[in-house]
Amino acid sequence: MSAELEEPASPTKILFRNMTLADTPGVMAVERASYDFPWTEGIFRDCVRVGYVCRVVELAGQIAGYGIMTMGAGEAHLLNLCIRSDIRRRGVGRRILEQLLDHARKHGITDMFLEVRPFNPAAIRVYEAMGFERIGVRKAYYQAFAGREDALVYRLPL
Numbered sequence: 001m002s003a004e005l006e007e008p009a010s011p012t013k014i015l016f017r018n019m020t021l022a023d024t025p026g027v028m029a030v031e032r033a034s035y036d037f038p039w040t041e042g043i044f045r046d047c048v049r050v051g052y053v054c055r056v057v058e059l060a061g062q063i064a065g066y067g068i069m070t071m072g073a074g075e076a077h078l079l080n081l082c083i084r085s086d087i088r089r090r091g092v093g094r095r096i097l098e099q100l101l102d103h104a105r106k107h108g109i110t111d112m113f114l115e116v117r118p119f120n121p122a123a124i125r126v127y128e129a130m131g132f133e134r135i136g137v138r139k140a141y142y143q144a145f146a147g148r149e150d151a152l153v154y155r156l157p158l
């Protein structure tokens with residue numbers, strides 16, 4: 001996917017583009033601030049190296065969010081979607097997700113899947129607003145402070 005420039009005349013311009021290895025420190029800053037159990041920088045580097053679809057949002061030269069998706073056997077899987085807290089509720093998460101969905105459609109993907117924690121209402125709202133439907137539960141999928149937490153599994157036919 002090529003870079004896409006938004007609001008080019010604005011000093012706070014938002015750029016949606018593909019993630020590079022050089023972005024991973026900035027990505028990690030957002031990741032650590034956003035999750036109790038963040039991914040490591042190595043995981044992000046691996047995602048870029050193996051060619052997963054990795055998009056970032058850049059705001060005033062800083063990483064302000066990202067989305068990561070895998071594709072294979074006609075299915076796409078959303079692995080991570082995260083927006084820096086100060087720019088949430090401005091439609092940025094939805095826009096990254098739309099870009100990933102467009103990319104998947106262009107590559108002949110028929111279904112997109114994702115997991116989400118049951119107590120993540122913001123993410124659940126975003127996904128349900130975009131038409132994802134809950135199809136099941138993966139038991140003890142996530143690390144949690146006390147043991148493990150289930151994941152809700154969502155699917156969107158493309």
Ligand SMILES: CC(C)(COP(=O)(O)OP(=O)(O)OC[C@H]1O[C@@H](n2cnc3c(N)ncnc32)[C@H](O)[C@@H]1OP(=O)(O)O)[C@@H](O)C(=O)NCCC(=O)NCCS
Nearest residue numbers: 034081082083088089090091092093094116122123125126
């Ligand atoms: C989930 C997340 C990516 C959403 O990103 P965002 O840019 O704030 O989402 P958007 O502004 O695109 O929201 C789109 C719609 O989702 C819903 N929504 C988003 N956040 C919401 C919230 N906190 N409460 C209720 N609804 C919410 C709204 O319907 C919203 O549209 P509206 O603002 O026009 O009403 C963001 O909250 C985030 O990074 N959270 C921490 C990381 C995380 O939990 N990621 C998901 C892992 S599965």
